[in-house]
Amino acid sequence: MAWYPGATKYELQPESDGQPAIRPTQFIMHSIAAPWTARRIYEYWRDSSSLESHFGLGYEGDLGQYIGTETRADANYKANLRPDGTGAVSIETASNLQHTDPWTAKQVERLIALGAWLHQRHGIPLRVCRSASDPGYGYHRLHADWAVSGTACPGDARVRQFRNAVFPGIVARATGQSPPQEEPDMPSMLNESNTVDVVLRSGVWTGLAFTDAVLHSGPRRHATVVHLLFADNTHKEARIEGRFYLTDTAGGNPSAYLTVTGKGPGGHQFQCAADVPKGRHLRFEVRATTPDGSSVRLLHRVVSGPYWAL
Incomplete structure (x- = not known):
């Protein structure tokens, strides 16, 4: 299993030792619809839920890791049930109760840094997932097979940020380039x-x-x-x-x-x-x-x- 050095380790048991291994090929971003810290997310999963992600991210950029990235987490439905052993690394991010708010600047920076590390550590390709099983980066509602009964997660504002800031930032960080600057007066x-x-x-x-x-x-x-x-x-x-x-x-x-x-x-x-x-x-x-x-x-x-x- 792999542990990200930029996160605080809050290891979930028995999931961390008991769940099957995966070969990570995707990174999927979620909103948890609660304004929680990384530790509070850990406590919730530890005490009352068997449906977890690998990482949790608070509003202030506090990042926790609960399961190694080469162990299955259950928050992505069929993304971690593929017969070839590939799977998705997932992160839950603090949000308002309706998951309608944007990521904070600290959250965006953490998502970019983690996304770049996943490319370097696991070779996740620098592209948006073109299908539910296609290697790359995505967000929860991107493909139907990632949610049991459909979802709007992570919310419209964060989908826009993923497209315009987070994913371009991951590509730039992973390749050593500067992210493109938007022209405010241009469409x-x-x-x-x-x-x-x-x-x-x-x-x-x-x-x-x-x-x-x-x-x-x-x-x-x-x-x-x-x-x-x-x-x-x-x-x-x-x-x-x-x-x-x-x-x-x-x-x-x-x-x-x-x-x-x-x-x-x-x-x-x-x-x-x-x-x-x-x-x-x-x-x-x-x-x-x-x-x-x-x-x-x-x-x-x-x-x-x-x-x-x-």
Whole structure:
């Protein structure tokens, strides 16, 4: 097992000695929905819960480690149940009770330092996880297989920080480069892709994840373009429909924009320019309908475009 030298050791037993070994390939970040210190997180898991993470991080940057990083922790559902023995290192971070607040500056610095160490110690690749089993870095709600019944964790504010500060900071720290500086008067840019094939059943709307299923979290103004590439053997008369839609932060209460329709194999493009209200998420879904009911394979998807905070 491996213990991070930058953390205080609060070893959980019997979990530390009794749980199976893993080969760490991912780092997943959580919010615990409580304003606790690293020691208080340890006491909670020690006394009343069998569902733990490897690390806990308080608001003031106090970092505790409870289990070695080569031992399974249970906070990531299927991320630590893979038959090949790979698994995820996880961290719970102090937050408000609704996990809606951003990480503090001290928390951000600790996450960056730990993330860089995990790359150096375990070879976790410097990329965002493209699927639930893909090696890399992520946050709890990024993939459905990481939560038993869905989650908004770690919250919209922290997802934005992960994308704009924490993950770029990990890459910069691990490679010895300076993180990019944002131009305050310029828009931020969304640029995400996913090469994992998706088989679409005929006539069924399917929500798509790029880096994340959530494209934008309000309040935000955006001009977004989605590019989809379908397999060459797609029925030439297949009707390809795509639409952007808004949900609440838990993925419910959907309201869709107008559907855009195309036909046949190859590339298709969908655009949306609008404001995402506070408390709403922008997502995208696609439906392929074939005359003979055959499935259609989506090979590649990209989402891009500028956005501004409101």
